[in-house]
Amino acid sequence: MADFIRTYGFTIITMLIAALLALSLYLPLMAGQLSLASPGFYAIGGYVGGLLSTQNFRDAVYGENLYPVALLLVEMFIAAALCGLLAFVIGWVVLRLRGIFLALATISFVEIVRVSAIVFVDLTKGQPGIENIPQPFPTKFGYIALAGPVLLFVMFFVYRLERVRAGRALTAIREDELAASTIGINPTHYKVLAFVLGGIVAGIAGAISAHLNNTWNPSFGTFDASILILAFVLVGGSRTVLGPVAGGLLLTALPEVLRAASGIPGLPVAVSKLIADSRLIIFGVLITLGAVAFPQGLITPEWFARRRKTDMTRAPEVQP
Amino acid sequence: MSTTLLIQNILNGIAIGSVYAIFALGYTLIFSILRVINFAHGAIFTLGAYFTYVFTGSRFGFNGILAAQGLPFSLPFPLALLCGALLAGLVAVVIERVAFRPLRNKGADPLLTLVSSLGVTVAIVNIIQVLVGAEPYTYPRDPFGPLPNNINFAPALGLDGRILIRTTQIIIFLVSILIMVLLTLFITRTKVGKALQAISEDTVTASLLGINPDRLIPLTFFLSGVLGAVSGALVAVPVSVAGPYFGITYGLKGLAVIVLGGLGNIPGAIVGGVVIGLAEAVLPAFLPSQYGGLREAIPFLILFMILLVRPQGILGRSLVQKV
Amino acid sequence: MSALLEVQGISRNFGGLKAIDDVSFAVEPGEIFGLIGPNGAGKTTLFNIVTGLTMPSAGRLIHKGKDITGQPPHQIAARKMARTFQNIRLFGNLSALQNVMIARHMHQRSNFLQSVFSLPPAPAEERKTREAAFELLDLVGLADRSHVKARSFPYGDQRRLEIARALALKPEMLLLDEPAAGMNTNEKGDLSQFIKAIREQFNLTILLIEHHVPLVMGICNRIAVLNFGKLIALGAPEAVQSDPAVIEAYLGEA
Numbered sequence: 017m018a019d020f021i022r023t024y025g026f027t028i029i030t031m032l033i034a035a036l037l038a039l040s041l042y043l044p045l046m047a048g049q050l051s052l053a054s055p056g057f058y059a060i061g062g063y064v065g066g067l068l069s070t071q072n073f074r075d076a077v078y079g080e081n082l083y084p085v086a087l088l089l090v091e092m093f094i095a096a097a098l099c100g101l102l103a104f105v106i107g108w109v110v111l112r113l114r115g116i117f118l119a120l121a122t123i124s125f126v127e128i129v130r131v132s133a134i135v136f137v138d139l140t141k142g143q144p145g146i147e148n149i150p151q152p153f154p155t156k157f158g159y160i161a162l163a164g165p166v167l168l169f170v171m172f173f174v175y176r177l178e179r180v181r182a183g184r185a186l187t188a189i190r191e192d193e194l195a196a197s198t199i200g201i202n203p204t205h206y207k208v209l210a211f212v213l214g215g216i217v218a219g220i221a222g223a224i225s226a227h228l229n230n231t232w233n234p235s236f237g238t239f240d241a242s243i244l245i246l247a248f249v250l251v252g253g254s255r256t257v258l259g260p261v262a263g264g265l266l267l268t269a270l271p272e273v274l275r276a277a278s279g280i281p282g283l284p285v286a287v288s289k290l291i292a293d294s295r296l297i298i299f300g301v302l303i304t305l306g307a308v309a310f311p312q313g314l315i316t317p318e319w320f321a322r323r324r325k326t327d328m329t330r331a332p333e334v335q336p
Numbered sequence: 337m338s339t340t341l342l343i344q345n346i347l348n349g350i351a352i353g354s355v356y357a358i359f360a361l362g363y364t365l366i367f368s369i370l371r372v373i374n375f376a377h378g379a380i381f382t383l384g385a386y387f388t389y390v391f392t393g394s395r396f397g398f399n400g401i402l403a404a405q406g407l408p409f410s411l412p413f414p415l416a417l418l419c420g421a422l423l424a425g426l427v428a429v430v431i432e433r434v435a436f437r438p439l440r441n442k443g444a445d446p447l448l449t450l451v452s453s454l455g456v457t458v459a460i461v462n463i464i465q466v467l468v469g470a471e472p473y474t475y476p477r478d479p480f481g482p483l484p485n486n487i488n489f490a491p492a493l494g495l496d497g498r499i500l501i502r503t504t505q506i507i508i509f510l511v512s513i514l515i516m517v518l519l520t521l522f523i524t525r526t527k528v529g530k531a532l533q534a535i536s537e538d539t540v541t542a543s544l545l546g547i548n549p550d551r552l553i554p555l556t557f558f559l560s561g562v563l564g565a566v567s568g569a570l571v572a573v574p575v576s577v578a579g580p581y582f583g584i585t586y587g588l589k590g591l592a593v594i595v596l597g598g599l600g601n602i603p604g605a606i607v608g609g610v611v612i613g614l615a616e617a618v619l620p621a622f623l624p625s626q627y628g629g630l631r632e633a634i635p636f637l638i639l640f641m642i643l644l645v646r647p648q649g650i651l652g653r654s655l656v657q658k659v
Numbered sequence: 660m661s662a663l664l665e666v667q668g669i670s671r672n673f674g675g676l677k678a679i680d681d682v683s684f685a686v687e688p689g690e691i692f693g694l695i696g697p698n699g700a701g702k703t704t705l706f707n708i709v710t711g712l713t714m715p716s717a718g719r720l721i722h723k724g725k726d727i728t729g730q731p732p733h734q735i736a737a738r739k740m741a742r743t744f745q746n747i748r749l750f751g752n753l754s755a756l757q758n759v760m761i762a763r764h765m766h767q768r769s770n771f772l773q774s775v776f777s778l779p780p781a782p783a784e785e786r787k788t789r790e791a792a793f794e795l796l797d798l799v800g801l802a803d804r805s806h807v808k809a810r811s812f813p814y815g816d817q818r819r820l821e822i823a824r825a826l827a828l829k830p831e832m833l834l835l836d837e838p839a840a841g842m843n844t845n846e847k848g849d850l851s852q853f854i855k856a857i858r859e860q861f862n863l864t865i866l867l868i869e870h871h872v873p874l875v876m877g878i879c880n881r882i883a884v885l886n887f888g889k890l891i892a893l894g895a896p897e898a899v900q901s902d903p904a905v906i907e908a909y910l911g912e913a
Contacts, residue, residue, distance in 0.1 A: 050447055113643055115447050116373060120591055121643045124636040127588065131633035137626070173775055180774030180785060184761045188750055195748040198710060199828060200736035200765040209771065239588065243458055246451065290401065293466050300459025307452035308438045 018155070025156025027272050029228055032163040034268040036221040037241075038248035038260030039170055043214035045254055046174075046183065047207045048190030049111065052242035053122035054218040056129040057103065059237025061095035061222025063133070066146035066232040068094065083150035083227070088162075092223045099219030100212050107208040107215075126239060133234040145233025149226050159228055166224070167261070170217055174257045186210055247299045250306040253313030263313065267302075271295040344499045345617045351505035353613020354512040358567035359586050360593040360605035361515055362560040368523070368600035369536045369556050372446045375453040376431050377564050378587025379460035380424050382580050384565025385572040386464060387420030388413075389473050399469025413475065421565040428561025429554045431456055436557075437550075440539075457587060464580040472576035504573050511570070512606060515563065520602050532556060592639035598652025607650055612638060661724065663688045663832060663864050664709070664740075669718035671704055671888075678704045680888040681718070686832075691858060691865045693879035693896075695872065697908055700885040702868045703745055706836055709866075710742050711735040737765060741830035743821045745837045745868070751810030755801050755820050758809050759792040762827035766791075795823040798857075814841050819853075826857065832864045833857075839871050847871060851878050872909075876900060884908065 037054055044051040068091050069083060076084055110121045133140045140146070153159055177183040185206045188196035193203050226232040244267075252263020274295065306313065359381060366374040393410020396402050411419065435452045486500045523529040534542040535549050543549055568583070593612055597604025612635050620631045642649065662685035671679040679701045686692045694702050707713040709720060711732040720728045722738055730738075741762075750758050767774075767788060769781040796802040799819040804812070809820060818838055825833055835854070839847045851874055858865055869875045875882060876896040884892040884899055886908040892899050899905055 109644060113647065115445070116450060117595075117643055117647050119447065119450065120595060121640055123588065123591070124640040124643075127636040128633050128640065131630060131636075134632075135627050135629040176775040176777075177771065180771070180781065181764060181767045181769070181788070182771035182774060184757065185764055187753065187757075188761045188764075191750040191752060192748055194712065194732070195744070195750065196761070197732035198712070198736055198742055199762040199824065200733050201761075202731075202733045239584070243454060246454070250451065290466060293462075296462040297459050297466065300455045300457070300462060303455030303458065304435050304452045305455075307448045307455060308435060311444070311448055 021155055021157050021160075024272075025160065026228075027269065029156060029159045029163055031265045031268040032160070032167050033221050033225055033228075034244075034248060035167055035261040035264035036163070036170060036217055037245050038252065038264035039167075039174060039257070040214040040218040040221070041245050041249050042254070042257070042260040043174065043217065044207070044210045045249065046178070046190060047186040047203075047210045048193070049207055049210065050115070050119050051122045051211060051214065052119055052239075052246065053103075053106075053125050053211075054214065054245055055237040055239075055241035056122075056126040057099040057215040057218035058222040058225070058241070059129055059133060059234070060099055060102065061219030062226035062232040062236055063140055063146070063222075064095040064098055064219070065091045065223035065226035066149045067139075069150050069227070070146055070148065082154065083152040085152045085158075085162075088152045088223070088227060092220050095219040095223040096216045099215040099222075103212040103215030104208060107211040108204070111204060111207040111211060123239060123242065126237060126242060130234050130237055133237070140234075143234060145231055145235075146226070147231050149230050149232060151230070152227060159224070163224055166220065171257055171261060178257065182206065182209065243303070244299065247303045247306070249313065250311070251302050251313055255312050259313045267299065270298070340499060341621075342618070345621060346614065347499065347501055347505075349614035349617030350610055351501065351509060351613070352617060353610035354505075354509040354606075355567065355571050355609070356586075356589060356593045356613055357606045357609025358508065358512045358515060358570070359564065359590045360597070360609050361512070361519060361602065362564040362567070363590055363594045364597075364600060364602055364605045365519060365556060365560045365563070367594065368602070369532050370436070370440065370553065371536065371600070372436070372449040373453070373591070373594075374436070374557075374560070375450060375587055375591075376428075376435065376456040376460070377560065378583035378590065379457040380428050380431075380561045380564040380583075381568035381571075381586055382461060382464065382577075382583030383427055384420055384424045384568035385577045386468070386473075386580075387423050387565065388416050388569035389420075389475065389572075389577055391416035391419045392476055394473065394476065396468045397471045397473070399471060400465070400467050402467045403469070417566060417569050420569060421562045424565030424568075425558040425561035428557040428564070432554050432557040437553075440553075457584065461580045461583055470579040470581070472578050474576040475573055504570060508567075508570050511566075512609070516602055516606050523602070528552065528555070589635045592635040594649075595639055595647070596642050596649055598649030601649065601651045604649055604651040611650075662686060662721075663723060664866070665719075665721040666705070666709070667719045667721060669705070669708060669715045669720070671701075671708060671713065672716045677888050679708070679715070682885070682888070682890045683718075684883050684890065684893055686864060686866055688831075688864050689858075689862070690880040691854065691867060691878050693875040693882040694866065694868045694885065695870070695875055695882060696885035698870075699887075700908075701888040702885055703836060704888075705885070706742065706834055706866075706868060709735075710740065710834060736828060739828065739831040740834065741825035741828040741832070742834035743818075743825055743836055743838060745840065747817050747821055749809040749817060749821055749824070751808065753809055754806045755796060755809055755812070756789075756792055756805040758820060758824050759795050759827045760788050762824045763788045763791055766829065792827060795826055796820075798826075799823045815846055818842075818850075822853075822857075826861065830861075830863065832866065834866045834868075836868045837870055838867070839869060839874055847874050850874070854878055 037058060040054045040057070041051065069087065073087050076087055106125065110118065113121055134143050178187070185196065185201045188201055189203050189206055197203055225236070248263035248267055249260045250263070251267060252261065253259020359377070362377045363373060366372065366377070390407055391411050392413060393407055395404055395406035398404070435456045436449060439449050439452060486502050488500055523533060531542070531547045531552055534545065534547055535552060539549050572578070589612065593608040594605060596611060597606070597608025615638060616631055616634050619634060620628050623630060664686040666682060666684050669679055669682050670677065682705065694705065696702055704713065708715050711730050711734065714729055719726055722740070727735065727738065750761065767784045769784055773781040774785070793802055793805065796805050799822065801816060801820055801823070809817065812820060822835070822838065839850050842850060854865060854867070855878055857863060867875070867879065879896055881894060882896055882899045883890060884905050891904045891908060892902045
């Protein structure tokens with residue numbers, strides 16, 4: 017077991033983080049808003065975690081001891097609050113925009129955050145970034161034990177959200193914003209709510225990631241990351257909460273599977289390198305394929321509806 | 337800032353601005369007809385630079401599957417440029433068939449088309465990386481034959497010091513104006529151009545009038561691809577082909593250009609390009625030197641602000657939603 | 660008796676085109692008020708102005724004595740004014756039940772945290788919303804197909820579903836935009852009865868755009884006639900019917 021965690025632990029946590037980031041895009045998408053802003057909040061969350069633990073809370077690590085988990089939770093909370101607040105301010109301003117214009121505004125946000133992180137060296141330590149971020153867990157299993165429940169909680173939250181009044185409002189806005197407003201739903205209010213929730217989730221993921229990676233720099237919040245996250249949701253499914261999670265888990269595991277495949281003895285070096293480097297090519301193809309052929313992604317609401325129907329049409333068992 | 341430096345910066349700004357403008361014209365051509373953003377334009381831009389490099393007979397470097405390979409013949413630069421552009425144009429036609437037409441036939445949201453073109457770009461850029469690696473490739477020297485590489489304007493303006501303009505920058509600027517004029521004439525005066533305008537208004541009615549969108553739209557993509565490829569190669573001439581990702585950088589900045597100028601507006605692409613080029617070249621001088629890196633964020637700050645204040649751009653018409 | 664809704668000098672220009680030209684009238688509580696006129700007369704534009712979808716270029720809207728000009732649609736809905744659309748704007752991919760439940764939005768006071776974590780008063784409110792939605796579906800005869808996607812319903816049922824959704828707001832005033840469009844004579848008759856019935860049952864004031872003149876004549880207390888954006892007649896059905904300006908407007912239509 018310890019061996020398994022040692023080899024695959026990092027991958028597993030990265031999969032969980034990817035699922036969280038996918039959900040951070042899914043939340044505004046529930047209201048029909050395609051926001052590519054998650055990497056920006058992810059980066060900010062990571063900087064909160066990295067800066068607090070290497071500066072303000074530095075004295076909490078004595079010698080060889082581990083960084084207290086309680087402080088990590090504090091960092092996650094602060095990251096959530098900061099990203100939530102920022103998302104609130106930006107959201108009110110930006111969510112009047114529709115469709116492509118909104119997507120472009122969120123792309124700009126990510127680039128502005130990234131460049132700011134490079135330029136404001138006094139705060140962020142510039143391009144090289146923050147180093148030696150302390151570890152709160154002796155093995156990667158600790159991260160799994162943290163990120164796993166966080167993911168489950170967020171999934172539960174989103175699942176419940178879809179089934180209550182606020183979630184219905186989001187769905188109505190997605191289906192027909194104009195009609196939704198005429199039945200008393202304030203579209204901007206709910207779009208901002210979804211955007212803020214998405215920002216919070218991405219920020220929390222960032223705080224955890226900073227510790228996981230031991231370092232944090234501007235390369236963690238880029239336009240490329242926006243594309244990856246988009247692929248998770250597009251391929252996994254954009255209409256139910258399981259979709260983004262499945263997409264995030266699978267598409268993050270995929271390169272590892274490819275890399276393992278490339279280690280198969282007997283494969284020519286060129287082919288195995290090709291397989292290993294092809295991750296982004298495959299993602300690109302999947303995004304285009306997804307957009308063209310399966311815009312609702314792999315896991316659609318129909319999956320669950322179909323199952324219900326078959327249950328009803330199946331004759332009840334007769335007990336002897 | 338001395339006058340000399342200011343003028344140099346302004347000229348650099350206009351020069352880089354005309355590069356952005358040429359790039360953006362490809363976006364604009366597609367948007368004005370199909371009302372979608374073809375992010376794959378950045379990939380074609382990159383392909384143009386690489387194809388031209390190949391056609392000049394040069395070899396590839398150490399990385400990638402095609403390491404140390406090269407064509408067995410070499411062409412003079414202008415001819416290589418032409419061949420590279422035509423090949424890139426063909427790629428653009430294939431992209432239209434695969435990533436755009438199915439969505440157009442379904443009447444899909446333009447956002448899905450943008451996403452689809454994003455996927456194509458990521459795939460192509462990384463295929464290039466796998467094939468030839470990410471190192472910079474330089475074109476053969478003196479690509480324009482006997483013309484000088486630089487011209488010093490300072491004496492002409494009666495100033496001391498040097499105000500340099502590269503020959504390529506002049507060529508690019510002139511080419512961008514030329515293309516803008518040709519495109520406008522093409523769309524408004526020629527039969528094909530007017531057919532394209534009809535398609536942009538109402539595809540169904542246009543086809544009822546005998547206009548075949550399935551022939552004309554690939555033509556548009558071909559044109560826009562050639563345009564993108566030419567600009568990609570021209571941009572790479574003075575410096576180098578800086579790795580496949582420069583197409584994505586231009587692709588993103590190009591978005592800022594077209595929104596600033598007005599989506600689908602041909603002169604707007606020039607205006608937007610020059611404004612952003614000037615802003616990038618001139619503004620950083622007013623910042624404290626350690627914040628010089630913010631230059632990279634300038635196009636996106638501009639994009640962000642214009643979206644909030646005037647999303648239709650400088651020359652665009654107001655966007656009204658019909659109920 | 661003071662008017663429920665007053666339209667005062669409303670004009671709306673689109674570029675050089677005057678879609679609405681200085682229109683004024685008042686709707687009294689409890690009446691069924693008809694708005695008719697040839698195609699393009701500006702009826703739907705006027706509706707859009709009253710319900711906050713479009714800003715007037717001039718004029719004021721007064722609701723129960725308060726100036727509501729320029730308020731956004733969700734605030735108009737909060738003032739208990741609900742509407743249907745000429746082209747039916749149901750949430751097509753959602754079920755009939757979901758469409759009606761969503762419209763009960765304003766009658767649930769719990770915030771999203773209370774709802775997500777099932778804290779009171781959310782669970783009780785969710786139950787109430789479901790029950791109320793079923794009742795309304797029952798009223799329009801669609802309760803047996805509550806889980807069917809809205810866009811799968813036949814046209815007539817979609818219209819009734821849209822009215823049920825509007826009723827879920829518990830409105831005081833209902834604005835119906837061509838509710839009889841696409842119906843045959845029998846269906847129009849049923850619709851007339853239905854409109855009169857819900858006016859009684861829910862104590863509604865109804866503002867109604869309709870193309871089909873006999874239906875309007877049959878149920879409206881008063882009728883306003885628009886032509887080219889101008890109000891050319893206003894009064895009881897018999898008076899309007901014999902008004903020469905009205906006759907000319909309709910006969911002059913191609």
